[in-house]
Amino acid sequence: MSIQYRRKLLIVLSFACAALVIVAAALSSLTMLPAQTAPILRETRTVPAVLDLSWLVGVTLALYVLGFIFLTPASLRRRLVYAVVALVGIAALIVLLVWLAGATVLGVPPTPTPAPLTPTTELLETSVPETEEPVIETASFTPPPRWVGTVITAGSGLLLIAGALFILWRRQTQISESRLSPLLQLAREARLAIDALQGGENVREVILRCYFEMVYVLDETRGIRRVETVTPREFAVQLAALGLPAAPITTLTELFEAVRYGTGPADAEAAKRAITSLTAIITACEGQS
Amino acid sequence: MKITRQIFGGAAVLAVGAPAIGAALQGVWILALGFGVLGLFWIGFSLRYRLMGLAFALCIAGIAFAAVLDVGIGWLLVGIMAALAAWDLEAFGARMAGVARIEHEHALVRDHLRQLGLVCGAGLLLATLASLVRIRLSFGVALVLASIAVLGLGYVLRGIGE
Numbered sequence: 001m002s003i004q005y006r007r008k009l010l011i012v013l014s015f016a017c018a019a020l021v022i023v024a025a026a027l028s029s030l031t032m033l034p035a036q037t038a039p040i041l042r043e044t045r046t047v048p049a050v051l052d053l054s055w056l057v058g059v060t061l062a063l064y065v066l067g068f069i070f071l072t073p074a075s076l077r078r079r080l081v082y083a084v085v086a087l088v089g090i091a092a093l094i095v096l097l098v099w100l101a102g103a104t105v106l107g108v109p110p111t112p113t114p115a116p117l118t119p120t121t122e123l124l125e126t127s128v129p130e131t132e133e134p135v136i137e138t139a140s141f142t143p144p145p146r147w148v149g150t151v152i153t154a155g156s157g158l159l160l161i162a163g164a165l166f167i168l169w170r171r172q173t174q175i176s177e178s179r180l181s182p183l184l185q186l187a188r189e190a191r192l193a194i195d196a197l198q199g200g201e202n203v204r205e206v207i208l209r210c211y212f213e214m215v216y217v218l219d220e221t222r223g224i225r226r227v228e229t230v231t232p233r234e235f236a237v238q239l240a241a242l243g244l245p246a247a248p249i250t251t252l253t254e255l256f257e258a259v260r261y262g263t264g265p266a267d268a269e270a271a272k273r274a275i276t277s278l279t280a281i282i283t284a285c286e287g288q289s
Numbered sequence: 290m291k292i293t294r295q296i297f298g299g300a301a302v303l304a305v306g307a308p309a310i311g312a313a314l315q316g317v318w319i320l321a322l323g324f325g326v327l328g329l330f331w332i333g334f335s336l337r338y339r340l341m342g343l344a345f346a347l348c349i350a351g352i353a354f355a356a357v358l359d360v361g362i363g364w365l366l367v368g369i370m371a372a373l374a375a376w377d378l379e380a381f382g383a384r385m386a387g388v389a390r391i392e393h394e395h396a397l398v399r400d401h402l403r404q405l406g407l408v409c410g411a412g413l414l415l416a417t418l419a420s421l422v423r424i425r426l427s428f429g430v431a432l433v434l435a436s437i438a439v440l441g442l443g444y445v446l447r448g449i450g451e
Contacts, residue, residue, distance in 0.1 A: 009448045016441025017415060019434040024419035026426040059429055063436055 003199035060091050089159055096152065194278050203266040204259040207274055211256040232257055245284045248277035293385070293398055297378040301331050303371035304348050308355050311364025320358065324351055335379055345376040362420050370413045377405055 193210035226235045236253040240246040305328035312320040331344040
C-alpha cells in the first residue's frame with residue numbers, strides 16, 4: 001500500500017468517523033413523528049411540486065458525487081464518467097416519474113359533494129379554525145401527452161441496456177486488470193516499495209518485501225519458482241534472462257543479501273541504491289510492456 | 290504470545306465485567322449473571338476452541354440488551370471496547386499459533402498491541418464524545434452523514450483488504 005493511498009484512506013476514515021460521531025450524537029434526539037402526506041401530494045399545482053423535490057435532488061446528487069470520489073479507483077475514474085451520466089439520467093427519470101405521478105394524483109381530486117346548508121352546518125362552519133386546510137378545488141383531469149409515455153419507456157429501456165453494458169464492461173476491466181503481465185505486476189510492486197522507502201519506512205523491511213513479492217509474482221504468474229537450491233544470485237541471472245535489466249537486479253539482489261544475511265543496519269545509502277535500482281526496473285518493465 | 294494471552298484475558302474480563310457491573314447497579318441481576326457466565330465461557334474455552342465470533346456476538350448482543358434496559362452508557366462503552374479488543378486479540382493469537390516460526394515475534398506483538406491500544410483509545414474517545422454531545426439534525430442531513438459514514442468506512446475496509 002503506497003503512502004499516498006494510505007493518506008487517502010486516513011482522510012476518508014477521518015471524514016467517516018466524524019460523520020458517524022455526529023449521527024450518533026443526534027440519535028438521542030431522534031423523534032418519530034406521525035406520518036404526513038408529502039408536500040408534493042398536497043400541492044394542487046405541478047410546478048411547486050417539482051420545486052419541493054429540490055432537497056431530494058440535492059441529496060441524490062451529493063450521493064453521486066461522494067460515490068464518484070470514494071468508490072472509484074483512480075485508474076477507472078475517467079471511464080466512470082459514463083456511469084455518472086447514466087446515474088444523472090436515472091435521477092432525471094425519477095424526478096420526471098414523481099412529477100408525473102403527482103400531476104396524475106392531483107389531477108383527480110375527490111369531488112366534493114355539495115350539501116345543502118342547514119343551520120347545523122352553518123354553526124359547524126363558524127367553529128372551524130382557520131388553520132384547517134382548505135378544500136381542494138376541482139380541476140379537470142388532463143392526461144399527459146402520448147409522447148411522454150414513449151419517452152419514458154424508451155429511456156428506461158436505454159438505461160437498462162446501458163447499465164447492463166456498464167456492468168459487463170466493468171467486469172471485463174476487472175478481469176483484464178487481474179491478468180496483468182508479470183512485468184507490470186513487478187512494476188506495481190516496485191512502485192509501492194519506492195513509495196514506502198520515500199515515506200520513511202524501514203529500509204530493511206522494504207527491501208525484503210520487495211524481493212519476496214517479486215519472487216511471489218514470478219512464481220504465480222510465470223511459474224518461475226525460486227527453489228531452495230537456487231541462490232539469490234542465480235535467480236537474478238534467471239530474471240535477467242527474462243529480459244529484465246541485469247545491473248539493477250544485481251544491485252537489488254546484493255541489497256537483499258546484505259539485509260537478509262548480514263548483521264549491519266541498512267543505511268540511507270542503501271535506500272538510495274534501492275530506489276535507483278527499482279526505478280530502473282520499473283522503467284525497463286514499462287518499456288518492455 | 291504470553292502477553293497476548295494475558296491481555297486477552299484482561300480484555301475479556303473487562304468486556305463482560307463492566308456491563309455486568311452496570312447491570313447490577315441498575316438492578317438487572319439476571320443480565321449481570323448472564324455476563325458472568327459468558328465471561329467464564331469465553332475465557333475458559335477460547336484456548337481450546339476458536340469461539341471468536343460466537344462469544345463476541347453474544348457479548349455485543351448482551352450489551353445491546355443492556356442499553357435497552359438503560360444501563361449506564363459508560364459501562365457499556367467500556368464493555369464494547371474491551372470486547373472488540375478481546376475479539377481481535379483472540380484472532381491475532383490464533384493466527385500466530387498457526388505459524389511454525391515467526392521472525393521478530395516480539396516486535397510484531399508489540400506493534401499490534403500498540404495499534405490496538407491506539408484504535409481502542411480513539412474509539413472510546415469518539416464514543417464518549419458522541420454520547421455526551423446532543424445534536425438535532427434534519428432527516429436529510431442525517432441521511433447524507435450516514436451515507437458518508439457508510440461509504441467512507443466501506444471504502445477504507447476495501448482498501449485495507451486489498
